[in-house]
Each structure stands twice: as structure tokens, then as C-alpha cells.
Amino acid sequence: MYAILSTPNFHNQAQALAQKLQLPLHTEKIKDPTFYLYYNDDGLSLIATHLNLGPLHLDFNHGTLHQRLQRATISKEPLARAVGLHKNPHLYLCDATAGIGREGCLLxxxxARVTLVERSSIMVALLNDALNRCNAAWRxxxxxxxxxxxxxxxxxKEQFDVIYLDPMFESHSHKAQVKKEMQYLQALMGPQEDADALLTAALSLKPGRVVVKRPLKARCLLDKKPDFCFTLATYRFDxxxxF
Ligand SMILES: C[S@@+](CC[C@H](N)C(=O)[O-])C[C@H]1O[C@@H](n2cnc3c(N)ncnc32)[C@H](O)[C@@H]1O
Structure with a gap:
């Protein structure tokens, strides 16, 4: 299902990545539904041959991700307030569902000082490549x-002030206009059933705060009532x- 595509001028990088991720190295795309990671002058990208989406490429120096970070302020970002950055702007935070790193990098x-944790090796490769190219001070x-x-x-053994969880929402898959990044995440990850276990693990570590992003009407993880809830138009932070 996953492979590395060797492109002109980038064969050595492709070969090294194929070895690192233990994935086959192809010199051309085959027909079966397949995700290909490939390098070009911009860095690493992901393309899905069965989705009409265009490549997924993460870039914190230009484009939408960059603009979002440029515009962000603690007072305007609900997530920043939910994690408590307005009280302590130098929090030590674990983003335990890093995804494309949009929210972790925003914080x-x-x-904040942020440890991003992600279990998809494909997402980690894309994120790692984008972070290596990133020239911002927050990097x-x-x-x-x-x-x-x-x-x-x-x-x-780390002592995090905050652990942030954004497990894939069921409702993500029912929205007509889901952004390209989220469509890729859905296609790559499939259904995820272990969000409750993530909250158990986060609470066991006893950080100052655990923040969970949920669809507006979804049940609380573990059916556990939060101490506070930030409610937005389509989702909420439990x-x-x-404090
Ligand atoms: C909805 S996305 C997160 C998006 C992220 N907040 C962002 O701003 O890009 C959920 C991500 O969490 C990851 N994930 C889910 N469960 C995980 C786990 N137990 N450990 C590590 N990563 C996990 C998935 O692989 C997926 O990339």
C-alpha cells in the first residue's frame, strides 16, 4: 500500500528513506491504490494514486500553514487559551496526536515547548522533512x-504541563468539504478506536492539564466529564x- 518513488536527482534520498521505513522503492507508479512518498526540489511529498487530491506537502516557511502561524496570537487562538498559554506562555506540552503538526507548531x-508524538511513520517522515526545512525561531x-x-x-520520564489529544473524529469522515490534509489523514489511518486509551494514558501521567479536541456533539472520551469546556462552532476542547 505504501512505497517510495525514486525521482530523477533524488535517488539516494529515496533509497535511504525506503531503507529507514522498510518500504519498497519503485521507479514508477503502479496502478493499485498506493501512497507514494517522493522527493523533489521542494522536499518530501506524499501522493495517493487512488485519490484525486494532489500531493500532500508540508511547508512551514510558505503558504497556508506559514500564514496561519504568522497571524496567530494567544488571545485569538482558542486552543492556546484551552491549554493555558495565556497564563504561562512557556508551557511544556506534549501533542500526543501530532498529525501534520499544524496545532503543535502553532502552540x-x-x-510553548512542544514534544510532538505521531505513530504513522509516513506522517513522521513528512513532518520531519518539513521541520528540517523550517527556518522559524520556534523550530x-x-x-x-x-x-x-x-x-x-x-x-x-518527562513532566509535561499539558498533554493535548486530537484523535481522528468520526465526523471528519462525514463532512463534505474536508480539507486535503484531513482527507489524507483519514485515508492513511482508517478508523481509530483507541482514543479512550489515549486519555487514560494522558491522565495517568498527571500533567497540569489534559486537553482533548472533540466534535461538538460527540461523547466525552471515557465518558468522563471535563472540568471545563471551550465550545466553538463545530468542535470543542474538553x-x-x-486551573
Ligand atoms: C486528527 S489528526 C491530528 C491533527 C493535528 N492536531 C494537527 O494539527 O495536524 C490525528 C493524528 O493522531 C495520530 N494518532 C492517533 N492515535 C495515536 C496514538 N495512539 N499515538 C500517536 N499518534 C496517534 C494519527 O496517526 C493522526 O495523525
Whole structure:
């Protein structure tokens, strides 16, 4: 299902990535539904041959992600307030569902020190490549870890002020206009049933606060009532350990 595509001028990088991820190296795309990671002058991208989406390429120096970070302020970003950055802009935070790193990097750009944890090796490769190219000052406040957060949180010795969870929503898959990034995440990950276990692992570590992003009408993870809730138009942040 996944492969690395060798492109002109980038064969060595493609070969190294294929070895690292233990994926086959192809010199041309085959017909079966397949995700290809490939390098070009812009860096690493992902293309899905069975989705009419165009490539997924992460870039924190230009484009939409960059613009969002440029515009962000602690007072305007509900997530920043939900994690408590307005009280302590230098929080140590674990984003245990890093995805494309949009929210974790947003929080780092606003002052937090952030450990991103992501279990999809494909997403980690894309994110790692984008972070290596990133020339923003906040880059130094980010660590990226390839792991299942349930294991990571069970074994880490780090003392996080906040753990942030954004598991895939069921409702993501029913929205007509889901952004390209989210369509890729859905296609790559499939249904995810372990969000409750993630909250258990996060709470066990006893950070100052655990924040969970949920669709507006969804049940709380573990059916556990939060101490506080930030409600927005289509989703909410359930906050455990509000101070
Ligand atoms: C909805 S996306 C997160 C999007 C992210 N907040 C962003 O701003 O880009 C959910 C991500 O969490 C990851 N994930 C889900 N469960 C995980 C786990 N137990 N450990 C690590 N990553 C996990 C998925 O692979 C997926 O990339």
C-alpha cells in the first residue's frame, strides 16, 4: 500500500528513506491504490494514486500553514487559551496526536515547548522533512517522536504541563468539504478506536492539564466529564485539570 518513488536527482534520498521505513522503492507508479512518498526540489511529498487530491506537502516557511502561524496570537487562538498559554506562555506540552503538526507548531510558535508524538511513520517522515526545512525561531522548541503515544506516555520520564489529544473524529469522515490534509489523514489511518486509551494514558501521567479536541456533539472520551469546556462552532476542547 505504501512505497517510495525514486525521482530523477533524488535517488539516494529515496533509497535511504525506503531503507529507514522498510518500504519498497519503485521507479514508477503502479496502478493499485498506493501512497507514494517522493522527493523533489521542494522536499518530501506524499501522493495517493487512488485519490484525486494532489500531493500532500508540508511547508512551514510558505503558504497556508506559514500564514496561519504568522497571524496567530494567544488571545485569538482558542486552543492556546484551552491549554493555558495565556497564563504561562512557556508551557511544556506534549501533542500526543501530532498529525501534520499544524496545532503543535502553532502552540510552539506562540511560546510553548512542544514534544510532538505521531505513530504513522509516513506522517513522521513528512513532518520531519518539513521541520528540517523550517527556518522559524520556534523550530528549536519542537521535538518530534515517532511512537504510539499510549506507549510513549506510559514510559516517559518527562513532566509535561499539558498533554493535548486530537484523535481522528468520526465526523471528519462525514463532512463534505474536508480539507486535503484531513482527507489524507483519514485515508492513511482508517478508523481509530483507541482514543479512550489515549486519555487514560494522558491522565495517568498527571500533567497540569489534559486537553482533548472533540466534535461538538460527540461523547466525552471515557465518558468522563471535563472540568471545563471551550465550545466553538463545530468542535470543542474538553479540559481536564483546569486551573
Ligand atoms: C486528527 S489528526 C491530528 C491533527 C493535528 N492536531 C494537527 O494539527 O495536524 C490525528 C493524528 O493522531 C495520530 N494518532 C492517533 N492515535 C495515536 C496514538 N495512539 N499515538 C500517536 N499518534 C496517534 C494519527 O496517526 C493522526 O495523525
Amino acid at each position: 510552539a510558535s506562540l511560546g 528549536d522548541r519542537i521535538d518530534l517522536i515517532a511512537a504510539d503515544s499510549r506507549d510513549f506516555l506510559a514510559n516517559t 479540559v481536564y485539570g483546569f
